[in-house]
Amino acid sequence: MRVNDRIPRIKLTVTNDSSITRNKELISNGLPLPQHLRVRDTAKLALFSESGAYVPAQFQALSWWPDGSLKWVLISFVADVSADETRIFWLDLNSSGSTTDQFIASVAKSGDICVDTGKLGFSVSRSCRSLFDDLKLKTEAGWIRLDTYNGFIGSKVTVDSQQLDIGSAKEIMIDDNGSERAVICFTGYYESSSGQASNLMYIIRITVHRDSSAVRVLHTIRNLGSAIELKGLEFLIPLQANHIKVYHDNHLIEKYCAASNEGSFGVLHDSPDEYYHGNLAKQDAKTSGQFAGWATVETESGWALSAAVRHFWEKYPKSLELGQTGFSLGLLPTSSRTFDSFLPGNQVKHSYALRQGESRTHEFMLYFHTPNPDGGQLPSVMNQCHAPLLALAPWDWYAESGALGDLSCQNFKRYPEYEHAIELDFQALMKKRAEHRLYGDRNFGDDSYRRLGSWNNCEYDYPHVGMLMFLRGGGRKWYDLFALPAARHMIDIDFITAGSEQGMVYQHDNDFDPDVLGHSSAGSGKLGSHAWVQGLFEYYAFSGDYTARDAALIVADRWAELTWEQYQKVALGQVPAARMYSTERQWGWTNLALMGAYHVIPKEEYLKSAAALVDIALELQNQDGLFTGFFERNGFAGMLMGSPIIDSLVLYYQATGDERVREMIVRAGRAFSEYGWIDPPGAWAYHAAHRDYKASSDRNLAPAVAYAYYYSDTKEQDKVLWERAVKGFTRSWHETSSAGKGLTQGHRFAVRMLALMDKIERQD
Structure with missing residues (x-):
């Protein structure tokens, strides 16, 4: 090499x-x-x-x-x-001789997929309902078969009193395959005992890797039909065992003998503050705190299985149970007394709700092994489920790669006020999450909106801000506690991935109603204002989470389609350009979504629809540089959401080099610099009539004006743009917020300003 x-x-x-x-x-x-x-x-x-x-x-x-x-x-x-x-x-990046022809998964002549990691083997057949057929484990004595009984390994869902099992896979795909890992995706439908398919779809991805008998599973159930109430969802391994061991904080805390006539035994998290263990039918042994561990069962045929669910307590209710039918992972446990209730908001439910197009996704690990492994082996493997290790480049590699737009590394020495403020914002948000108990299978990853029981729906794109802060050097907390939970929540609850509104997004929930679950109580989904997809693409690019990619593509494709349809109405004279949208937000966030999608998956339809929006903006920009028509709000033409407009145009210009767009950015920035500027104190007004100002206005407009200066051909003449951008930005950068909305609104564009300040300094 x-x-x-x-x-x-x-x-x-x-x-x-x-x-x-x-x-x-x-x-x-x-x-x-x-x-x-x-x-x-x-x-x-x-x-x-x-x-x-x-x-x-x-x-x-x-x-x-x-x-x-x-x-x-x-x-x-x-x-x-x-x-x-x-x-x-x-x-x-430029080696030779490193390729291999070894693959963990192979396709047999029959079409079955055969998997061999060197430690675990199984086959996958479309005609078989079990996810693992011919399951075998390699031990010191050689390969042994892992026999199950009376059923198959897979998930079951309970609707009212009826139980539905996963049907045979309609499609099996290999998402990734090589010498180190294989990812296999199954899709199909839950069926009744008579074989009747339901409107409930399953999407199950299993990941295996070299020299390991552990299997990571990403399990999604999606509702394709009208709203439905579930009583439970479990992943069942039908094995015969008499004991279940429960481990917490890497230590064995209990070993239970599961007598067949006494119900199920194990651990159940039914709130974020406490969990039950032992006989779950009685729920009499209760411990305060959060369970962090796994459960192990040893079968009568001489092998063992350990299982853990990621975000076990954060996405309560969850359970690990050994009962008469085998070992089950309660992803939405029937043994719960809480279900989808959000008690801090006085919302009491006795089921798990799935509106059309909603999903529930759960990640868990199954580790097949021999009984009584070496002391450190179980913790070594099971902790991979809860906190997987990452291979990280230096932070400046991410910031300077261009893959995340203009970005600079965290720098407490150069920008102490700003960096301290964003750290305080994060700490305040996590404190609010804990104090208000913003957890639960339906809620974790989101933030409350106006009151407990109403939800923000990740406004203004939690995954986007989380990924930027993480990869500029803010630390893994931004990924583990903010970006990843928000991305999973958006995929499941905020994105509509089936039905007539497929590709739409539920916006923030303005109303409080104890009879609804929030997130989607406002009714129908929308696109444009208060909808986001950029961060989900960025999360996918870092995590490799194919579920995120698939959901983001559904939304981006629909957005591009609707944008082009609306543009055609303008082109045909059916709708005036000035009335293509009702506010500047719809144009700005739509273009930002299209360009955010294009920057990760460069599909031509995204760029075509973005180009159509650029044509509209060019038509509506007047000789003073301001945008007219639907861009006008609060008395200032196209100013209130200046950064969504300019940020999307910057992404477009960086992708295309279109000089018309560069000139449009400069003209708009010059106009933004003048209109609404109040000095003293050196800030932009939020409302024209009141001449008031707030940090969000400065943080939105400062980068927009700064980009105009950066792209200007007459920097000496436009020096006032830079002076006002820096003054407005630095006046506001110390202000903090404890809300997810305030954090993301205040910082998703502010980081662009920091990058520009670094660039301008290098130019000077």
Whole structure:
């Protein structure tokens, strides 16, 4: 193998800050590649240890630049990382001889998919209802069959008193396959005992990796029909066992003998503050706190199974139970007394609700092993479910890659007021989440809106802000506690992924009603104002979460389609350009969504619809640089949401180099600089009549005006633009908010201003 000195090696750091050694863990996450490197083939990529030894790795393209070169690549490899250890790896972008013809999954002549990790083997057949057929485990004595009884491994859903089982898969796809991991996706429908298909769809992705008998499962149930009330959803492994062991904080806390006539035994989280363990039918053994662990059962045929559910308490109710039918993971447990209730908002429910197009997604791990493994083996494997390790590049690699737009690294030395404020915002939001108990399977990841029981629906794009803050150096907390939970929530609850409104988004819930569940109580879905998709694409590019990609594409495709249809009405003279939308928000957020989607998945229809919006803006921009028609609100033409407008135009210009757009940005910035500016105090007005101002106005308009200066050909003449942008921004950057809406509104554009301040300083 050789290294081309003109193309850098990228340092990747894997940190295990826990007290548990992680052995043979699959590390898998995305990495951006700058466009100027022109990397076009994953076969050129190779991974090395700190000492220079070749490390087997697997690479998959997730995103592309418009010229076809790779923009985001998923890197997957297996590593051992000791407790409290940091390991260094190097990614070479121009190696040779690193390819392999080894694959964990293979397709037999019959069409069945055969899986062999070296430690676990099974087959997958479309005609079989079990996710794992011919399951076998490699032990020191050789391969042994893992027999189950009286049924198949899979999920069951209860509607009223009727039980529905997963039907045979309608489609089985291999999402990724190589020497290090395989990802297999099953889709189909839940069926009655007579074989009648329901409107409930399952999408199940299983991930296995080399030299491991652990299986990571991402399980989604989606409602394609009218609103429905579920009584439960469980993933069942029909095995025979007499005991269940419950582990919390990596220690065995109880071992229960599950007598067949006494119901089920295990652990149930029915609120965010306490959990039951032991006999779950009686629910008499209750412990305060949050359960963080797993359960293990040892079968009568000489093998064992351990299982854990990610976000077990945050997305309560959840259970791990051993009963008469086997070992079950209560994803929406029938044993719950809470169901979808949100008690802080006085919303009491006795079921789990799924409106049309809503989903519930759960991530869990199944670890097949021999009884009584070595002391550290169980914690080593099961902690991979709750807190998987990541391979992270230096923060400046993400910031300077261009894959996330203009971005600068966190810098407390240069911008102490701003960096301190955003940290306070995050801490306040997490404190609010804990104090208001903003948890639950339907709610976790979102924030309350005007009162408890109404919801913000991740306004203004939690995943987007979370990913930017994480990858500029804010730390994993922005990913683990903010971006990821919000992305999963949006996929399930806020995005409508089936039915006549497929591709629409539920906006924030203005009303409080104890008879509804929030999030979608306002009724129908919408697109335009108060809808977001940009952050979900960015989350997908880093995480490799195909479920996020699929949901984001559904929304982006519908958005592009509706935008083009509306534009055609304008082009045909059926609707005046000035009335294409009702507010500037609809234009700004629509264009931002289209360009955000295009920057990850460069589909031509996204750019075509964005180009149509650009034509409308060009038509409605007057000689003073202001936007007229539907852009006018609060007495200032196209100003109130100046940054969504300009940010989307910047993304468009950076993708296309269209000089008309650069000139439009400069003209608009000059106008924004003048209209509504109040000095003193050096800020932009929020309402024209009141001449009032607030931090959101400054943080929205400062980057818009700053971009005008940055793209200006007459910087000396336009120096006032930069002076006002900096003055307005720095006046507001210390203000904080404890609400998700305030945090994201205040910082999704503010980080662009920091990047511009760094760029302008380098120019000077």
